[in-house]
Amino acid sequence: MANLKELSKRQEPLTGGHRLCPGCGASIVVRQVLLASKDPVVVVSATGCLEVSTTIFPYAAWKVPFLHNAFENAAATMSGVEAYYQFLKRKGKTSQHINFVAFGGDGGTYDIGLQSLSGAMERGHDFTYVCYNNQAYMNTGIQRSSATPKGANTTTEPAGKVKQGKTMSRKDLTEIMVAHDLPYVAQATVGNWADLTRKAEKAFSIRGPKFMNVLQPCRLGWAYKPEDTAAIGRIAAETCFWPLYEVENGIYKITKPREKKPVAEFLKTQERFRHLFKPGNEKIIEDIQADVDRRWQALLAKEEMTAKAAK
Amino acid sequence: MKQEKPGWKNLPLGDVVQAGTAESFETGDWRSERPTWHPDRCIQCLQCWIYCPDSSIIVKDSKMTGIDYKHCKGCGICAKECPVKPEKAITMGPEGK
Amino acid sequence: MDNTVEIRWHGRGGQGAKTAALLFGEAAMSLGKNIQAFPEYGPERMGAPVASFNRISSQPINLHCSITNPSLVVVLDPTLMGKVDVTDGIPKGGAIIVNTMMKPAEIKKQLGVAELKVFTVDASGISKETIGREIPNTPMLGALAKVSGLLDYDMMIKDMEKKLSEKFKNKPEIVKGNLEAIKRAYNEVHGE
Amino acid sequence: MVKVVAKTGNEAMAEAMRQINPDVVAAYPITPATEIVMIFAKYVADGLVDTEFVAVESEHSAMSACVGASAAGGRVMTGTSSQGLVYMYEILPIASSLRLPIVMCDVNRAISGPINIHCDHSDTMAAQDFGWIQMFSENSQEAYDGLIQAIRIAEDPRLRLPTMVTTDGFIISHCMDKIELLDDADVKNFIGAERKAADSLLNLDKPVTIGLIDLQDYYFEHRCQVADAMKNAKQVILEVADEFAKKFGRKYGLIDGYLLDDAEYVVVALGSTCGTAKVVVDEMRAKGVKAGLLKIRVFRPFPAEEIAAALSKAKAVAILDRSDTWSAQGGHVFTEVRSGMFDLKARPKMINYIYGLGGREINLEHLRQVFGDLQNVDKQPLVQYLGVRE
Missing domain, CATH: 3.40.50.970 (Thiamin diphosphate (ThDP)-binding fold, Pyr/PP domains)
Known part of the structure; x- marks a missing residue:
């Protein structure tokens, strides 16, 4: 795996001068993923924070080729880009290897873009889809998505007098992608650059469709101080709210925290969960903890089971 | 000085620009907190560089050489992630003193 | 318009009424005619009564409306008679060709169409004997060629042989069987 | 070859x-x-x-x-x-x-x-x-x-x-x-x-x-x-x-006319209906009626000037739309053709037929009716639905 000195010699994928919030995790994801590529990259992005803030005409922050089409179709758009590249390769018009990377937020990936993503993954296009997952529609003002966790305060499922934020648990898109039988699926977070770039490197070393679900703390929507972005990402992993793991050809491999911290350690770092700490809401935090534990145990079991199957 | 924007006849056809034009766009004026780099304390671990959301840690030949104040928005991630103890190699202070 | 002949084919979904119209159209085109061949479309599935159509003309065909008064009607499946009005719209002097072992006079009586010419041919039987299975649409091409007088017999056989040989390169027995079916139906169709 | x-x-x-x-x-x-x-x-x-x-x-x-x-x-x-x-x-x-x-x-x-x-x-x-x-x-x-x-x-x-x-x-x-x-x-x-x-x-x-x-x-x-x-x-x-x-050898325009140059009664249509209309134009001509057809081949960009020039000498024009705008003012082709004709000094009377929705038949009889209507154009409503049951 490349160390930081080696990474720093690579082409910087983004310039400064984009209009993402100070402390935004999305551009951290982009830089850490794309720097992991030794080969040239070509990027497609769904509509979202990342896209609108980095490409305000005539100011493009991307130093690598970049295409935006619409909100729900980054994967389908990339299918076309990759198809043309395959055509060029087959016809002997290029021999240059390119790593194709599609970025989408959780709204454009979990919700409106799920069909497009599923289709592209099933068709086996050779590209890596990276969901920069900040667990709500941050670009349009913090509306809930199916990635929004239980209890979170969003503008379309707000905490109020009789409701305490989102009532349903989040969709597990990583597992949905695993069910597509992809050669590589990974879950990572902002805050552990070595883990994220290693997973991106791994994805780039594999031919076929790859999916990476990267938890991206959002200082606007989660409401915390801008310097905490990476630190909160790390707590998400340490509490197993967002386990770091990868699935390569069906075999699970989990990066286990040294000590599994209570989920409240994660929840209390952000305003979006503040109402849960009011008297009377203890049960909700207990439920969230139970949910985290159940999913964590299931994950451990999958690791054990698939390790056996691999032997 | 305000620059005249091109009319449709002078714009290239289609919604396309050369890569990296945002470099000329200043976001340094977003800053209310200003990072200061202390080279004497810096251990050149590049944690600040890999976590900077604004590509504003200047690295030359794998060495941190300064901060791009034209683009740095002053989020403070670099200072927070700096592992140097007891005093960090990047510290935050108020902007525009 | 005057020399345009309009034809309607009746069959059941899956019996090849559409294919028959296409084949007849292609054959006529090969012999220098202007043609149209089109099926009637709906969500019907296998077994449902279906129809298909031809226009054959020595002039370019501009018309794109449906055919309501065909001068020639081909019935691929005799069990349709009585369930579908196969004689609908046929003008006086028009002809209907039925795949059946019955005699033309019997069919004429059954359909109650004194003013129409009725022809019959046992296309199912012919196809079983020549091709080895029941596909009446192929022999009916021969019967229609005879009754319509639209296609020169020798030229049509030559053209069919060429097309079938291209399609079934490695199966000469299929080519032979199909040609035989067309020839027999051409000769065995009779009417009054 | x-x-x-x-x-x-x-x-x-x-x-x-x-x-x-x-x-x-x-x-x-x-x-x-x-x-x-x-x-x-x-x-x-x-x-x-x-x-x-x-x-x-x-x-x-x-x-x-x-x-x-x-x-x-x-x-x-x-x-x-x-x-x-x-x-x-x-x-x-x-x-x-x-x-x-x-x-x-x-x-x-x-x-x-x-x-x-x-x-x-x-x-x-x-x-x-x-x-x-x-x-x-x-x-x-x-x-x-x-x-x-x-x-x-x-x-x-x-x-x-x-x-x-x-x-x-x-x-x-x-x-x-x-x-x-x-x-x-x-x-x-x-x-x-x-x-x-x-x-x-x-x-x-x-x-x-x-x-x-x-x-x-x-x-x-x-x-x-x-x-x-x-x-x-x-x-x-x-x-x-x-x-x-x-x-x-095959020539195409933005619009293509059929017996249009001296036509007094013109049908404007798109697509396959033009073929059927040609047959009726021939019938009408045989009866001495100066009928013609204007086929619009290119709808975007809309050849308004070409259409206006081609229709300027007609007495009455029927515009056939195989779609409705639901504006209660006629179909897509009608509104565009009519707008394109506005600056002519003398305009033919223009009427609209919306027809053939959902594959509804348009046959010779329908087109004969249209040409018949054109010869009594003053009695016709602006927009009619052709071939629909009332």
Whole structure:
């Protein structure tokens, strides 16, 4: 795996001068993923924070080729880009290897873009889809998505007098992608650059469709101080709210925290969960903890089971 | 000085620009907190560089050489992630003193 | 318009009424005619009564409306008679060709169409004997060629042989069987 | 060498696609356009084309993939119909604003609801505002010729506009007709061996960002560029048609008249109905009525000046719309033709017929009625629904 000195010699994928919030995790994801590529990259992005803030005409922050089409179709758009590249390769018009990377937020990936993503993954296009997952529609003002966790305060499922934020648990898109039988699926977070770039490197070393679900703390929507972005990402992993793991050809491999911290350690770092700490809401935090534990145990079991199957 | 924007006849056809034009766009004026780099304390671990959301840690030949104040928005991630103890190699202070 | 002949084919979904119209159209085109061949479309599935159509003309065909008064009607499946009005719209002097072992006079009586010419041919039987299975649409091409007088017999056989040989390169027995079916139906169709 | 064959509209379009040999095709099945894709998929499976075929999971993804492949620099085609086109609507104006010369076969079918699989022009007409060139076909030959010309038109450096060529669902798409094919080599020479893209996402030496967000300060300018290209498109379409006519003998215009020059009573129509109308024009002429037909081949850009000039001497004009705007003021063709005629000093009386929705029959009798009405035009309402039960 490349160390930081080696990474720093690579082409910087983004310039400064984009209009993402100070402390935004999305551009951290982009830089850490794309720097992991030794080969040239070509990027497609769904509509979202990342896209609108980095490409305000005539100011493009991307130093690598970049295409935006619409909100729900980054994967389908990339299918076309990759198809043309395959055509060029087959016809002997290029021999240059390119790593194709599609970025989408959780709204454009979990919700409106799920069909497009599923289709592209099933068709086996050779590209890596990276969901920069900040667990709500941050670009349009913090509306809930199916990635929004239980209890979170969003503008379309707000905490109020009789409701305490989102009532349903989040969709597990990583597992949905695993069910597509992809050669590589990974879950990572902002805050552990070595883990994220290693997973991106791994994805780039594999031919076929790859999916990476990267938890991206959002200082606007989660409401915390801008310097905490990476630190909160790390707590998400340490509490197993967002386990770091990868699935390569069906075999699970989990990066286990040294000590599994209570989920409240994660929840209390952000305003979006503040109402849960009011008297009377203890049960909700207990439920969230139970949910985290159940999913964590299931994950451990999958690791054990698939390790056996691999032997 | 305000620059005249091109009319449709002078714009290239289609919604396309050369890569990296945002470099000329200043976001340094977003800053209310200003990072200061202390080279004497810096251990050149590049944690600040890999976590900077604004590509504003200047690295030359794998060495941190300064901060791009034209683009740095002053989020403070670099200072927070700096592992140097007891005093960090990047510290935050108020902007525009 | 005057020399345009309009034809309607009746069959059941899956019996090849559409294919028959296409084949007849292609054959006529090969012999220098202007043609149209089109099926009637709906969500019907296998077994449902279906129809298909031809226009054959020595002039370019501009018309794109449906055919309501065909001068020639081909019935691929005799069990349709009585369930579908196969004689609908046929003008006086028009002809209907039925795949059946019955005699033309019997069919004429059954359909109650004194003013129409009725022809019959046992296309199912012919196809079983020549091709080895029941596909009446192929022999009916021969019967229609005879009754319509639209296609020169020798030229049509030559053209069919060429097309079938291209399609079934490695199966000469299929080519032979199909040609035989067309020839027999051409000769065995009779009417009054 | 001219090769005469019998082909349905779908087969003719698939054959044109084989000869065009696009780099990428992304498509999804929908009646009655499915056959085009099925036939083409077989060409791919048999190695008769070099195309990378992407069998997407929806029309939305079909158009999205087309945008991706075209932005990457490829020559890209697709085919669809009705709901499929409607599902693509969101991406159609993106294709034109990015100046991507995607070429589409659109088999005209009514749009839901109620669900219906048969022909009308609602799908294409509702897509008229997305910056796509739209060409209608009277028959399989026009669809075949139009598709080949569409590649040249779309990729012309002055335009770089996506282009759709339509046929009438079932009436043409499934009707076997006699058509003349061009040699593969002639098609290749006519369209050029490959697309020469101005910008390519895959050009690593000159990386570009495509599809930026435009705010108040640039959006209007970019849309104006599309408007300007549409203005130029008429000239380009005619140039391509002229070259096609010189090389292959078949001549096409933006509009095509039939016995129009001295016509007093004129029907304006699009697509297959024009063929049927020609038969009635002949009938009328035989009776001494100066009847004529104006066929609109190119609907986008709209040839308003050409139509106005062609109709200026007519006494009465019936405009036939196979779609409704639901404006209570007539169909799409009617409002555009009427607006185009406004500046004439003397205008013929113009009336509108909305007909054939959902595949409803339009036959000789209907057209005879229209020509009859035109001879008593003062007694006619502005808009009539032709062939509907009351």
